[in-house]
Amino acid sequence: MKNTSNRPDAPSAREAKGEFWWWVAAIFASAFASYWPVLNGGFIWDDPGHITWPALRSLGGLARIWFEVGATQQYYPVVHSLFWLEHRFFGDVATGYHIANVGWHATAACLFAVVLRRLNVPGAWVAAFLFLLHPVGVESVAWITEQKNTFSTIWYLLATLAYLRFDENRRPGSFALATLFFLLALGSKTVTASLPAALLVIFWWKRGRLEWRRDVGPLVPWFALAAVSGALTSWVEHKFIGARPEDFPFNALERSLLASRAIWFYLGKLVWPADLIFTYPRWVIDAGASWQYLFPAGILLVALAMWRWRQQRGAIAAGLFFAGSLFPALGFVNVFPFVFSFVADHFQYLASLGIFALAGAGVAMAWGRWRVVTPVLFAGGLMIFGGLTWRQSATYRDEFTLYESTLAKNPNAAMAHNNLGNLLVNAGREAEAIPHFEAATRLQPTSAKYAYSFGFALATLRNPAAAIPHFERALALEPDYADAAYSLGMALMSLGRKVEAVEQFKAALRVKADVPEGHFSLGLALVQTGKFDEAIEHFSTAAKLRPKNPDPEFNWALALMVTGRFDEAFVHFEKAAQLAPERAYIENSFGRALIRVQRFEEGIARCRQALLLDPNLAEAHFNLSEALRQTGRSEEAAVHLAEARRLGWKK
Secondary structure (H helix, E strand, O other), X not given: OOOOOOXXXXXXXOOOXXXXXXXXXXXHHHHHHHOXXXXXXOOOOXXXXXXXXXXXXXXXXXXXXXXXXXXXXXXXXXXXXXXXXXXXXHOOOHHHHHHHHHHHHHHHHHHHHHHHHXXXXXXXXXXXXXXXXXXXXXXXXXXHHHHHHHHHHHHHHHHHHHHHHHHHHOOHHHHHHHHHHHHXXXXXXXXXXXXXXXXXXXXXXXXXXXXXXXXXXXXXXXXHHHHHHHHHHHHHHHHHHXXXXXXXXXXXXXXXXXXXXXXXXXXXXXXXXXXXXXXXOOOOOOOOOHHHHHHHHHHHHHHHHHHHOOOOHHHHHHHHHHHHHHHHHOOOOOOXXXXXXXXXXXXXXXXXXXXXXXXXXXXXXXXXXXXXXHHHHHHHHXXXXXXXXXXXXXXXXXXXXXXXXXXXXXXXXXXXXXXXXXHHHHOOOHHHHHHHHHHHHHHOOOOHHHHHHHHHHHHHOOOHXXXXXXXXXXXXXXXXXXXXXXXXXXXXXXXXOHHHHHHHHHHHHHHOOOOHHHHHHHHHHHHHOOOHHHHHHHHHHHHHHOOOOHHHHHHHHHHHHHOOOHHHHHHHHHHHHHHOOOOHXXXXXXXXXXXXXXXXXXXHXXXXXXXXXXXXXHHHHXXXXXXXXXXXOHHHHHHHHHHHHHOOOOO
């Protein structure tokens, strides 16, 4: 064996602990320096779906994270427990999560070096720095959601270290510890299910052959755990996230073409990380296009070449690790992000370790031969990577920047158009949003979500007539789209089409029965169609679902008053007035109801309170004048009647 002591980080039992910690310090310092632009960034896209929801922030919520599938966006209880804990420290401030994720990434890089050193792979710290600073990792580190990647990789590498120890001592305790780490990795992200296969690749690389009893047998339980985890994640993707089979109508041949093309794409981005995009163009997979067979042909040629020079097991092992770790994201399994693009930088975060290990070993070997040139070139390469990472991470500092930069490189990114349009609507720039919604619906006409967003923007612009066809389109594509049905009902109401609105509100509530706004709006529509008793039921439900909202209580009281149930109405007027003591119209309506049942003094008091809150409320002046007239205070009544007329009151 060649002497490797002159390599920059050759594994040595004599290496001082101080030197190790200098490497660790350099890793962390480089990580935070390179990702500095995003540390003060905000949340993007689905981050709010991963930051612990209010209903889950208690200890009971933590239990739900573990024992209720569907309580979180994906069933990754370990990483969602991490989010739960982080929320205790950071609340809803994004900076804390960004700092944590950069820290997890740096920790993963250090563990990567430790694993390589444990395996006596030269260039361990070189590989760690390549992994740390390569810009293809930015999506996983700068996007808070992908803390799934960074955190799961830590457990993956710890499981690897623990299993390597078991491989030496064959002690049950070592196997149990390794299995615990593997379960924690699976509970953070299912892509780590590839670990048992990766360990077999490592053992083949080390020994040249595999034995059932020594190598394969102990990993059978891990393969079973991986299969269960993969099946559960696939079910959750379909059940809760929306990965529908009809969105991926590909046969085995087409999926093979997709997979081979994806492998070359990912390898290309590692070798030449140019034009990195949050959402890459979605390829057209066509088994009838002859040029698409160049991708599997290229993989076959590489495989044949590797077999020809199979004595170089390191390169083969790196390639097997890379392709095997990518397998869940190659198209053989339906995952929701494929709706937008078949490839994404964060898909290869774990898989890239194989290529970086090979590259690190290559740099270390070159270092021994060309001691002057190699360090200079390597240092220059790291500086370039660090600069590219700095620039790329800056695009993740806020959603506007992210989607605008995405569209600059991929103008056909329907998701970016839709999300940017929603941001513009929320910012009060609805007119600017319309072209983006037009583009999104044109590029992806089968998306109910995009049709709904377009309609919502038009409704916000007070153009319900134009919004209605888009809501109807959304419902045609997804009949159980409750939000679209509700918004369609609101648009119909604004156009006076109350009967049709009632039907849409009822359709929305059939899907989402616990939405207070749905019950409240249905109650309003029923009132306007003269169905007061039915309206009362929905106002009652809305009030129970949102007990601190005065609007259901107030309208409940009005409906009761119209049906002559004054005593019941007074209870809800009182509740509404307590919930919103600043609203003059509640006091006025309460006063009018009291006056109608000849409780004049109480009614007068309520009307006076209304006028204290809003002296220009014409109806309150009129109601007060009527009560005063009927109690014999004609002069004061005349004053308020005159004021009501001056303010434009007409009866």
